[in-house]
Amino acid sequence: MMNTPENLLYTKSHEWVLMEGDTARVGLTDHAQEALGDLVFVNLPEVGDTLTCGEALGDVESVKAVSDVYSPVSGTVKAVNEALLDAPEGINADPYGAWLVEVEGITDKEDLLDAAAYAALCAEEG
Amino acid sequence: MGSYIPSTAAERQEMLEAIGCKSIDELYAQVPAEMKVERLDIPEGKSELEVRRILEGIASKNTVFPSVFRGAGAYRHYIPSIVKSVTSKETFLTAYTPYQAEISQGVLQSIFEYQTMICALTGMDASNASVYDGASAAAEAVAMCRDRKRNTVLVSAAAHPMVLQTIETYCFGNGMEVKTVPMKNGFTDQEALGALLDDTVACFYLQQPNYYGRIESAADMGEAVHGCGGKFIMGVNPIAMAVLKTPGECGADIAVGEGQPLGLPLSFGGPYLGFMAAKSAMARKLPGRIVGETADHDGRRAYVLTLQAREQHIRREKASSNVCSNQALCAMTAAVYLAAMGAKGLRQAAEGCMAHARYAAERICSVPGFDMVYPGPYFHEFVTTCPVKPERLLEGLALRGILGGLPVESGILWCATEMNTRQEIDALEAAIREVC
């Protein structure tokens, strides 16, 4: 049973977003981490980098694959979750606690789905 | 059959029948008729004995010099008999890349051992499983340092011309700007380096010992490069690493080099061996294959190709390098060489190089008209002036079975290794005196 917290918003590319006024926290959903399998490395942007919504902000690696993580918003990177660089398995263990980046100065965002819409999308994808 | 095909014509006919075909042409139905080859315009096939004779004939048109006093990127060293014996083992020769770890522990372990030894030699934390040669290793190391904000590469003019050329060619591909740091008195000009350092510099490449044999003040230059935020890459001679300060001790971020001296024959330039090693912080940027240690699900120690998600077969256009096949058997050659020689033997080889080079320099410079172009410390290569046309000297030496030094702009670049005996060097002196 996929975990889809109510208080978050979601993208079609399986990222979650926690909006707090002018800043956003971004991570990967439970559906995503399940599909990716055991994650072994995370490539994150640097603080101060500019992000464009819909474009890759970094990627995550499993043993045999690499997947882009798409930014749901446009803005500037305020913080990255350094802990994940040493322990990417945190994303598998706690996808909604293991945020990847915090973005500030948000100028644009993707069409975001609420929990129900996202859950429906996942059910469709199978 | 000269094509190494076991099946006879009769067997092939049976197989065609088994799959419901009348002729092999049916299987090539998709190939447009207009492009089908009638017959290749190449000679008929031959028996093994005939082919052997042809190749022997071609090889006999080369001169193999009994006495070699030339280096310049390829060096004649002693190859212990165990090296050839191990590396000609059929399984090592014919195995593919060890993707199936369970049946490839032998190959994987040998690469892990090689990686460990390269780290020991260079004082670095991690090594890859090899790249094509020292020059391409230098170019790949430069690419590792690419950064969105830093696109300039500084290279020492005292590096091997072919390494410089290769870096330039790779940078024509990746768009990095190459600037050469000029030489002064046979060394990299440190002042000039300082003037070129700024916050657009991604890295600085220095060869140690340099192309002219001189020992550079690597640590000082490394510090200067770090001062501007750039990375420091050193290209080193592996035999010299037995006695010289390592890239690790000089503060290098990446160490590369030509591994040919570690048990590989001269072989007209290849196959050679590019080694690449880096500090932990840059380890994940190393291109190509890397072997790591892990355990199987029963807890047995196991080796496996790891960090594959960096590589081309997974990242495709997002890979930082396209390296797939490397120089695996040459890396194994180096590993066997280093294990057979041990630290003691490698030190002996290095000391042999230095001592014979000193003696050769003395003997050559005792001939009037020959003087050291760059006085000062060198490892096993040095440049002297030449009172006659270099071609004339070298022709004269060749008649006496001696491959003399390489003509360079400032004179002749000589080399001596542990292989050059005292008698050989005395004979060289005598020959030079006769010719000049």
Added chain:
Amino acid sequence: MELLFEKSRAGRGCDLLPPLDVPPAHLMEGTERRTPLRLPEMSEVDLSRHYSELERRSHGVNNGFYPLGSCTMKYNPRIHEETAALPGFAGVHPSQGADTVQGCLEALYLAEELLCEITGMDGMTFMPAAGAHGEFTALLMVKKYHLDRGDTQRTKIIVPDSAHGTNPASAAMCGFTVVNVPSNPQGGVDLEALKAAVGPDTAGLMLTNPNTLGLFDPNILEITQIVHDAGGLAYYDGANLNAVMGVARPGDMGFDLVHLNLHKTFSTPHGGGGPGSGPVGCKRFLMDFLPNYHVAEGEHGLEFDRPCKSIGSVKAFYGNFAVVVKALTYILTLGAEGITEAAQGAVLNANYMREMLRGTYDIAYGDGPCMHEFVLTLAGLKKEKGVSAMDVAKALLDHGIHPPTMYFPLIVEEALMAEPTETESRETLDRAVEVLKTIRAQADTDPERLHTAPHTTPIGRPDEVNAARHPVLRYLYPEERT
């Protein structure tokens, strides 16, 4: 099994070099290495046994069937090792004057002649040391060709979605952007998609034919025409040449450049991952862009030439020369008929093995004949019985057979790509088919055994996740461990 470093004992070693016969030399103070160099200290007998044990724990073509798709693991003739090691080749310094290396230059010149005839090209360089290196070299030539004509807009390289990963990676190394075109339902390039993808920004197309699905694209002439009409160049990835050498030539398919894998098609041994050789051939109009050190006829015999618009060098010296000697030996042995027979034999063996497996396994694109390799898909089996391509591959290890290539090409789910090559006998193929049938039956009766395979190899499935999360990339002596 212990590592060299664990077998090492202080004071042991081999006595390989004589004492100094000249006075010792000393390094200047401050230049000496401080950290002691730690290498194994072993006697020759222990070293010899170590590598014999490592050999037993490895698997080569000499050990058994090796149907790795895309790798052409054909037999590596023994004679190659002898010709490449002839003292007249092995003892030659690369910087010797041309007059003392006429034999080496002749070997390269002859190899170029023969391979140009086989590929339908006009000139060739042997500098690239591997296929990927050849791709990189060829794409640099493409880049320089367009820039030389003042055409600075050509920034894109088109690659089919079935391409080997080195193709897009090589394009990226040359600063190109990669455009992927899909394959059509028959497995060939989707012509409409290709037409839509080409334009004034097209630098070129990279293609292998037959492709990675083992299929010859019947539209090949139209494909290269589309690219040429748009002003781009057509580049042939020669990894699959073994299917068509002596039958069809890339030069006649409309390709302008090719790379070859001497360690695949031309039987030079793989060495555990190298050294290979990836020569690049091209049509006359591109020869000026070839890398340095091209062999040409000079006044006094053969010599190295620098093409006037050369891209430069992609490595030092001239290439993996000894590997080229092996390939030359092979081509001289096979001759015109042998080359064609080898390709035909490879295609026959692949079709035979594929037919014998039909009904037991699902074949991808199984309607017409295949070329030298074929792809099985285990997607159905995975859904039904939970047995994956990985499981079948690992089960093969217990039978002494190297598995086919797993999970490639990416466009086929649960793929196993098999390339038997022409140097296998019918019995070997029949036995492999039997084994695969046994494994298929096991999927019904005992799938668990397959999930946990292999069982009889020196190790079981390794923990690759741990290896990647906590990389241990060199041996740490006990005192180095924290």
